Amino acid sequence: MLVVGLLIVAAGVTFALRPGGGLADAAPADPDAAKIAGERLLASRDATILVVVAHPDDAEYWAGGTLALLARHNRVVLLMGTSGDKGDAGLVPGLGAIRERLQREAGRILGYRDIVFLRDPDGGLAASTAYPGEVRRAFATYRPTIVVTFDIAEEAAVYHHPDHEAAGRAATAVANDLGGITLYLIHTRAPDVVIDYDAVRTEKARAFTLLGSYRDYAPVVGWLNPALRTIGGRRPLSYGGRAVLPSVGISYGELFREVVVPKR
Template identity: 30%
Template sequence: MLADNEINRVLVVTAHPDDADFGAAGTVALFVDRGVEVTYLLVTDGDAGGNERTLDNTGMAELRRTEQTAAAKAVGVTDIRFLGHADGSVVPSLALRKDIARVIRQVRPDLVITHHPERNYQFIAPSHPDHRAVGGSTLDAVYPDARNPYAFPELVKEENLEAWTVREVWLMGGSTPNHWTDITEAIDRKLTALQSHVSQVAHVEGFADFVKSRFAAWAEQAGFGEGHYAEAFQTVTTA
């Protein structure tokens, strides 16, 4: 794994608003505390989600972008980018790989955090089809697309985006994590970020307790001890 001092820029690639906050907001907050530059890239605007039925898709997309901006601010992220793909119908494609590879070459991250591309049969929620499509496409964009100057050559010729090698990927939501981040000191900021997604979580009774219990369970599995909270990832070395 990369040492802390080798991680200076991080790109978090997710399918929907709130995905980064459920999976990695505590870790992101700790990165920002250390001076790491973090960028969020959202493939969709989340216009097919939520419990606010008075809004059409356009209105929901605008609301969810606003909520994600507030959530990102809670953990110190200000660089947020949206690709605008249709929520609920994301599929692996060359077009999606190119969109993600473009941002990788723009941001030039040491580490990418994204969804696990495989279905989690132990806990189904992270296995939304959009999540799996984005996770797989992001891994393909990391290897081989972003590092290969002959992949999408127009990115070099027309946009002056030279090839870039991401050294490591952390996958969220899988059933076989091998790395845990102790987010105890950032759990309140993670909760604030999650509660910024009012259209998604305001109706959930006992939401804060649910979040704390879930991430306390990860901390126990990681061996961090009672009173701690953790986020879990599967790490992939790509360099």
């Protein structure tokens, strides 16, 4: 138990200290066009943006900066499929409630209007028969014109976590049925939009680091996590996904694949 706990803490510290993110391999084919597409998205006003993800920190890892910028002039609503209650190995009792609290706090940092916790089983979103209907109802309630979710296109998605795939699949299906929605797909191999989130990079890092701090609640060894993070001075912030595109002057970028679903 102690050894497992220490391994998890080590994984948490490594995760927290990771400087960049996993997106550097998916650069847009045309960075100039991607930058223009990003500026077009950021010009949105009074739109409702529904973010359909599986776990606390999914949205912030890939899109926290973009969502913080959009939240200034639009309504950002997070639809959270699971509360991430399994965590790394199910070692933290009451983890779902802890991660929901951290997610609410992160949402306040980034300016979300609302967060809906569906509380479907962590690791079991694809098997949940309730989930697709819950997603459909959220679209009916919030009537978004912009939707952020996982890329499920076989040729474009980077990898499929079954929960992520279930979220992307459900949201994409409803968007295709309703029409009049632009999808911005995360974790994609074929990005054609880049958002420069330099202006809110600290907010993104604070939110993302906070969401990862659930590991601090591990019994017996959790206290080591914050202690180790502060070795050498200030507690470092982790950015999650971050694309660097020097050719268009972007040091803090988030990538999306844009799919316009026309009005029916």
